[in-house]
Amino acid sequence: MKLVYFAWVRERVGKADEDIVPPPSVTTVAELMRWLGTRGEEYAHAFEHSKSIRAAIDKSHVRPDTAIAGAREIAFFPPMTGG
Amino acid sequence: MQTKIRLQREEFDAAVETAALTRDRTDIGALVTFTGICRGAEAGEPIAALTLEHYPGMAEAEIARHVEEAKARWPLMGVTVIHRYGRIAPGENIVLVVTASSHREAAFAAAEFLMDYLKTQAPFWKQVEAATGKTWVEAKDADDLAVARWRKPEAAE
Numbered sequence: 001m002k003l004v005y006f007a008w009v010r011e012r013v014g015k016a017d018e019d020i021v022p023p024p025s026v027t028t029v030a031e032l033m034r035w036l037g038t039r040g041e042e043y044a045h046a047f048e049h050s051k052s053i054r055a056a057i058d059k060s061h062v063r064p065d066t067a068i069a070g071a072r073e074i075a076f077f078p079p080m081t082g083g
Numbered sequence: 084m085q086t087k088i089r090l091q092r093e094e095f096d097a098a099v100e101t102a103a104l105t106r107d108r109t110d111i112g113a114l115v116t117f118t119g120i121c122r123g124a125e126a127g128e129p130i131a132a133l134t135l136e137h138y139p140g141m142a143e144a145e146i147a148r149h150v151e152e153a154k155a156r157w158p159l160m161g162v163t164v165i166h167r168y169g170r171i172a173p174g175e176n177i178v179l180v181v182t183a184s185s186h187r188e189a190a191f192a193a194a195e196f197l198m199d200y201l202k203t204q205a206p207f208w209k210q211v212e213a214a215t216g217k218t219w220v221e222a223k224d225a226d227d228l229a230v231a232r233w234r235k236p237e238a239a240e
Contacts, residue, residue, distance in 0.1 A: 007136055007208035008219050059141035075138060079222030082207025083119055083178055083198055
């Protein structure tokens with residue numbers, strides 16, 4: 001699946017997007033964030049306050065307990081500040 | 084029902100957009116226009132510019148979804164939403180919401196509803212550029228409270 005990052009999540013991770021294959025034990029958005037946080041210093045820094053990070057699956061907002069099965073694109077970003 | 088949703092890097096002209104919405108029509112009795120403008124100072128500190136990052140595809144979809152909801156809730160005759168992205172200098176426009184209806188109540192309410200949702204649900208992020216460096220704007224609790232008042236009881240989370 002493709003992961004995309006925005007704003008300070010993107011800056012901390014150090015890239016705008018990447019393709020990943022999470023282990024089978026990772027089934028929800030919250031678990032994916034926890035797993036990403038173990039992938040290195042940048043990821044640990046980006047996902048340390050995972051409660052303040054929002055997620056979208058295939059361009060729709062989702063909650064942390066949403067299953068990631070079948071997702072093509074998962075986005076992580078801070079609370080939005082448009083308008 | 085005329086609907087226009089545009090995301091663009093370029094500046095827009097609110098007067099041109101409102102004229103386009105009412106041209107050759109005599110059924111519209113109320114037009115509400117909201118323009119969000121880049122301030123030259125944040126918390127007393129002068130700023131050089133704002134940079135707006137967005138999630139292409141999702142930003143359009145979120146705006147369209149809320150325009151559809153506004154149309155379902157109020158008797159609207161036209162809606163225009165324009166949101167800019169990229170670098171925006173103080174004094175320049177950021178966002179435009181125009182709502183048209185036969186009476187003012189619907190036009191006022193729908194414009195406010197759309198702005199409240201744009202601020203908290205549309206995937207845009209503002210970064211402030213100042214002499215001290217670049218910082219991401221933090222989401223305000225007040226904006227979440229503003230959006231909560233539109234939530235219908237059955238849709239409450």
